Amino acid sequence: MEKPAKVLVMGSLGRTQQEFVEAMEDRGWALSLAHDLAMANSLVGEAPHDVGISCFHAQKRPDTPELKRVIVNSDMEWVALIREEELEDSALCQVLSSLFMAYQAEPIDIEGIDCLLKHALVMKRLRDDDSSERKMTRETEFAMVGTVPGMRKIFETIRRVAAVDAPVFISGESGTGKELAARAIHENSQRAPSPFVAVNCGALPANLIQSELFGHEKGAFTGASQKKVGQIEAASGGTLFLDEIGDLPLELQVNLLRFLEERTIQRIGALDEIRVDVRVLSATHVDLEKAVREGRFREDLYHRLNVLQVEIPPLRERKDDIEILARFFFTKFESEKSMKVRGFSREALAVMQQYHWPGNIRELINRVRRAMVMCERRLIKPTDLGLERRIANRHAITLEEARNSAEKAALIGALSRNKHKVKKAADELGVSRVTLYRLMEKHGLERKGENDMTALPSA
Ligand SMILES: Nc1ncnc2c1ncn2[C@@H]1O[C@H](COP(=O)(O)OP(=O)(O)OP(=O)(O)O)[C@@H](O)[C@H]1O
Ligand SMILES: [Mg+2]
Known part of the structure; x- marks a missing residue:
């Protein structure tokens, strides 16, 4: 075993408990002991366990539905230790057949349990591999790359x-x-x-x-x-x-x-x-x-x-997916690329983020493919993507500028929705009339009369 697998032992084996624990630890299993369901729950909550052994006996067994809940929620494979006569309990038999991978009737046979646990561990790891693979395919579900909430919603739809x-x-x-x-x-x-x-x-x-x-x-x-x-x-x-x-x-x-x-x-x-x-x-x-x-x-x-x-939302509304998509297509068209090119420069990634992408993903594919063929350096630059000139004359904006322009847009929106009635627009924006007048002045929004205004063309 590469690393000791964690086994949760739920219940107690009475007098033979100590002996059992030592024998299992000798065989390389790391055991945690839980005397009741509450303790089992908290141990599983603290650290993931691989497999579980349930050894509750008839008199001490928790309610079957309760036991069932712990097992179902545990994400582990389970083995049960029971007494032969318990097989006459039909509720227990049902739980055994539906939730446990195997059971062993007492007297305990350490070799047998060791063997069952190994099998349970293999099953659990197979299940984990399968679900992590499924998680991966979800990333590129339907061959559609998308990680932003908007795309997750599309996949769901x-x-x-x-x-x-x-x-x-x-x-x-x-x-x-x-x-x-x-x-x-x-x-x-x-x-x-x-x-x-x-x-x-x-x-x-x-x-x-x-x-x-x-x-x-x-x-x-x-x-x-x-x-x-x-x-x-x-x-x-x-x-x-x-x-x-x-x-x-x-x-x-x-x-x-x-x-x-x-x-x-x-x-x-x-x-x-x-x-x-x-x-x-x-x-x-x-x-x-x-x-x-x-x-x-x-x-x-x-x-x-x-x-x-x-x-389907436009690419510019899925900013966080742009780099992921660019890298996805870079890998997809790897065989067509020039020898040298290894990936995207930081400037190229930044420019792709700012660009408006009127042709959306189809345009992204075309630009990336062309850049991969044309690029003569190790890293793709904005010029290789044909995006340099477009972005060059757009200076980077500061946070202050961004806030100002959002504020101005909110004012124009509220005023026009309220037919330029300042009082109503102020109410909608949650500010006083005086504040709104001040903000209008700041943004060059002119007051024509008491109640109407026009926006001055921005400089
Ligand atoms: N989320 C995505 N992940 C990966 N590839 C995508 C994704 N969305 C679109 N593509 C790819 O982008 C290209 C354009 O997609 P598609 O032809 O489906 O768009 P469209 O909306 O039908 O375009 P048009 O309006 O021009 O017909 C295709 O090569 C497609 O495989
Ligand atoms: Mg189409």
Whole structure:
């Protein structure tokens, strides 16, 4: 044994206790003795133990549910020492079979117990390895890197929506990982063994997208020399991901709605309807609600698609993930890098933190990959990422400047929400009217009359 495994002995073996303890310690086990459950709980709380031996006997045995609770909460493997006649106690037998890895009936056989404990220890370590591996995969769950609370929430949502079969609408700026999230939902759903089919509704002209989605029969139109199975049908049994759904022409929105309602499709030029079972996920980087308001997107279709939502935050709102992602992609594209480059310089990491990332993760990947190829030094510099010039003319701001600008923004916000009524804005901000006037003056927010003001353009 590499290091003495810790064994918790719960209960007492009476006269044979001392002998038992010495024999086990001789065999390399580190024993802690607990005479009752309270003591067992506190010992486990003080230091983690590997395995446990329960040797309560009938007269001294704590309530079975209580015993059960200690064992279940202990995160250890357990062995029981019992008397033969106790096997007639059905409640105990149930606990034995469900919570203990093994039991030994008295008289105690030290060699036998030693052997059971070794086995219990192996089982416990296997279980630990398994769960630490699971913890690791959680880091890069669904191949999505994310450690900030916002991303943890997304992972949780993905897990939940994967468990049901309703349509999911995924929103987020360009390059935030919408398609990756859609794949993750599919992979974690019951449909995982069936196809995942992604269609970009914005990439094809209207006349082609109809046939792309619904398919066509041979000779259905000029040029249709072969029968074509549409993507909806191709996804049968699985998941259809409609990307850039906001770009779907209005006339096709009607067809899609009909499919969602009736679950049948008709290939172009076909007479028969085909029943298709697919789950529909959709995404867009445009504001679909605005498109509905402006009459460019059907409201009924919007509601059909938008049963469950996943909203992926932009990269600039996941600042703590930027470095982790950059290093993740550095490792991922390791084989493409120039010989010398070993990693990122501190300036490069700082610049990545400050940058706005309009193209989100896709942009991060592109910049990191390019830098890895182009860099001729050991460490990637801001210039290698193509970010130097953009950040250079933004001077670093002090805490004082940051506070001032947040304060000014709060004032402008409160004043405009309260239609420039100073008294109301002051109440909202939790300051007196006099203080608000003083702050307005400090920030160059002009008072026009008693109750109205305008913001002077900032210098
Ligand atoms: N959390 C993440 N961890 C690792 N890689 C990610 C993550 N999110 C996105 N990516 C990667 O970033 C790239 C862009 O992601 P994806 O295509 O899913 O974004 P999108 O939102 O669909 O973009 P677009 O709006 O441009 O279609 C992909 O290569 C994807 O694998
Ligand atoms: Mg996409």
